Amino acid sequence: xIKEIKIKEKGVVAYTDFSAIxxxxxxxxxxxxxxxxHELAHIWLQHQIRAEIFKGKNKNIDNHILNLALDCExxxxxxxxxxxxxxxxPRTRLTGGIDKKFIKKLKSKYAEEIYFELLKSGKNAKxxxxxxxxxxxxxxxxxxxxxxxxxxxxxxxxxxxxxAKKQKSQKQFKKQISDFKPPKPSLSSEIDSVFGRNxxxxxxxxxxxxxxxxxxxxxxxxxxxxxxxxKLTVYVDRSGSFCSDKTAKxxxxxxxxxxxxxxxxxxxxxxxxxxxxSADTGVGSGGTNYNAVIKHIADNNSELxxxxxxxxxxxxxxxxxxxxxxxxxxxxxxxNTDLAxxxxxxxxxxxxxxxxxx
Numbered sequence: 572x573i574k575e576i577k578i579k580e581k582g583v584v585a586y587t588d589f590s591a592i593x594x595x596x597x598x599x600x601x602x603x604x605x606x607x608x609h610e611l612a613h614i615w616l617q618h619q620i621r622a623e624i625f626k627g628k629n630k631n632i633d634n635h636i637l638n639l640a641l642d643c644e645x646x647x648x649x650x651x652x653x654x655x656x657x658x659x660x661p662r663t664r665l666t667g668g669i670d671k672k673f674i675k676k677l678k679s680k681y682a683e684e685i686y687f688e689l690l691k692s693g694k695n696a697k698x699x700x701x702x703x704x705x706x707x708x709x710x711x712x713x714x715x716x717x718x719x720x721x722x723x724x725x726x727x728x729x730x731x732x733x734x735a736k737k738q739k740s741q742k743q744f745k746k747q748i749s750d751f752k753p754p755k756p757s758l759s760s761e762i763d764s765v766f767g768r769n770x771x772x773x774x775x776x777x778x779x780x781x782x783x784x785x786x787x788x789x790x791x792x793x794x795x796x797x798x799x800x801x802k803l804t805v806y807v808d809r810s811g812s813f814c815s816d817k818t819a820k821x822x823x824x825x826x827x828x829x830x831x832x833x834x835x836x837x838x839x840x841x842x843x844x845x846x847x848x849s850a851d852t853g854v855g856s857g858g859t860n861y862n863a864v865i866k867h868i869a870d871n872n873s874e875l876x877x878x879x880x881x882x883x884x885x886x887x888x889x890x891x892x893x894x895x896x897x898x899x900x901x902x903x904x905x906x907n908t909d910l911a912x913x914x915x916x917x918x919x920x921x922x923x924x925x926x927x928x929x
Contacts (some may be wrong), residue, residue, distance in 0.1 A: 573614060575607065584664055585610050589619045595664070602664050604735055606729055608654070609668075612645040615724035618682070621717070625683055635688070640669045640712070642669045642686040647680055647730045648721050681717050758899070758919055759828050765875045765897050766801045766836065797832040803829070804873040808880035809842045809852060810859040810901070812914070817903050818855070821879050825901075841867070859883040861910055865891050868898060879903060885910040 574591035585594045585606040591676045592610035594603065596716045613619075618641045622698050626632045646655075655671045657663060710838045807822055824838075829838060843864055844857035861881070869891050876898045882905040900911045900918045911918045 573611065587611075587613050589614055598664060598861065601653075601660075604732075605654050605657045605665060608731065609645055610644075611731065612649045613641065615720075615727050616641075616644065616648075616682075617720055621682065622918050626688070626752065629899065631707055632686075636689050637682075637686055638874060639669070639689060640682040643674050643677060643689075644668075644721075646671060646674045647677075648725060651732070655697065664766045681698045681716070683720075698910040723900050751786045751807060757828075758825070758901070759831060761899055761917075761919060762803070762836075762853065762875060763828075766803075767916060786889075800835060801838070801875070802873045804839045804868075806864050806867075806878045806880075807840060807851070808844075808859065808878075808883075809848075809855050810844045810883060811855050811868075812859070812883055813855045813881055813903070815853060815855050818879070819905050825877070825879070839873070861885050865889070868896055875899070877901065878909055878916075881905055882908050883910075884915045888913065 576591055576593050577596040578593045579596055583593075583595060584598065585592065587593065591615075592607065594606055594610070598606055622641070650671065652671075658665045658668045658670045659672075659813065660798040662733050663919060677685055677688055679688045686873050712891070720785075805825060807818060807823075809818065829836065834849060840849070840851070841864075842851055843860055844855070844856075845860050847860075861880075861883070864878065865888055874897060876896060878898065878900045880900065886909075888910070898914070898916050900908055900916050902908050902918055907918060
């Protein structure tokens with residue numbers, strides 16, 4: 572197992588001592604992966620051992636050109652088109668690295684041969700004229716063994732890249748799950764869930780049986796359908812703590828949403844403070860009598876009740892059973908209401924943006 576060690580050295584991207592690889596802590600994402608594969612490739616391709624053998628057989632070796640040759644070998648055999656794109660990407664920390672554009676001009680494939688080709692062309696060589704050159708393309712006796720080493724390195728590279736790709740995919744998938752937020756329900760969708768999309772239901776009833784005898788039995792003409800219009804009751808807070816401007820905004824928005832039903836729902840508006848009243852006073856006053864509202868909901872035959880209120884205390888509300896009633900609370904001026912917490916009633920926040928403008 573090869574250790575991966577993060578370093579803080581300025582100007583150093585990555586290097587290896589052939590027992591561990593050292594990667595800059597500033598490398599992230601694809602830059603990190605390409606640098607990691609590059610340093611691992613030096614180990615897989617046994618560059619340390621091969622360089623020592625090469626230096627032993629050839630005098631006055633230029634280490635700078637030899638390192639270039641080794642990097643070229645990695646670019647030829649290990650890099651993919653995606654790696655090349657990362658190296659040539661703007662604002663990457665890998666700028667200046669050997670890429671496929673550079674190696675296309677090389678005829679040789681192996682570091683031992685690439686070295687002499689670089690010497691002959693003088694590409695990136697420092698004071699190369701001081702050295703004793705050997706002819707370009709001189710074959711190394713160990714090239715056959717090098718081919719086997721490279722094939723093994725390719726398999727290792729593909730294995731690591733596939734694993735990294737899989738881990739990246741899993742990480743992105745987990746992030747999508749963790750970042751997922753279900754869409755906030757709208758009031759109209761909640762009304763649809765209670766009344767159905769058609770809003771009008773059919774009520775079955777029998778007609779009077781026919782007097783025509785049929786097979787010695789009375790023949791019934793069957794059933795007819797009657798329109799059954801669902802009922803919605805809206806309870807609007809008019810207590811002293813409930814601002815009249817907020818109520819006007821909330822009620823106006825509520826009516827606009829319900830207008831989509833085009834009169835197919837019966838809707839009653841009931842206002843409340845200390846008592847229940849049907850006419851809107853337009854001014855908030857008195858206390859908040861949630862007790863009267865809950866009792867009215869329990870006795871009322873509405874299929875859905877909507878309460879527009881703020882976070883007034885529900886401490887004095889009796890424990891009235893309302894399990895079979897469908898209730899929605901719209902908080903105004905707050906995120907949650909005390910009444911919803913007491914009865915575990917669903918809340919829909921749709922007025923916050925309007926309220927903040929007041």
